[in-house]
Amino acid sequence: MANIKSAIKRVRTNEDHRLHNQSIKTDMRSHIKKVETLVDAKDVDSAKSALQTAVKKIDKAVQKGLVHKNKGNRQKARLSKKVNEISA
Numbered sequence: 001m002a003n004i005k006s007a008i009k010r011v012r013t014n015e016d017h018r019l020h021n022q023s024i025k026t027d028m029r030s031h032i033k034k035v036e037t038l039v040d041a042k043d044v045d046s047a048k049s050a051l052q053t054a055v056k057k058i059d060k061a062v063q064k065g066l067v068h069k070n071k072g073n074r075q076k077a078r079l080s081k082k083v084n085e086i087s088a
Contacts, residue, residue, distance in 0.1 A: 021066050028057040028067070032075060039082045047083050054079060 002008045031054040038047035055076050062072035 021064070024057075024061055024064065025066050028054075028061045031057045032079065035079050035083065039086055042086055044083075044087045047086065051079055051083050 035050045061067040
């Protein structure tokens with residue numbers, strides 16, 4: 001454990017940021033799974049609206065640096081492709 005006052009504060013700050021980042025990533029993953037379950041259920045309208053919120057969550061995670069830009073784009077492309085396949 002850190003002994004210096006600034007190091008103790010740094011440990012606490014890092015833990016707070018880690019928990020905040022973890023909640024954002026978890027929320028993003030939950031929305032992705034929601035879209036995938038709606039696609040499996042062939043619910044087109046709900047899947048399209050869920051896709052919009054999932055894209056927002058992915059973009060926000062990319063913006064904050066929690067997910068790499070290419071990974072975010074890949075996830076959005078795959079989800080869009082799945083939704084477009086059931087709507088066609």
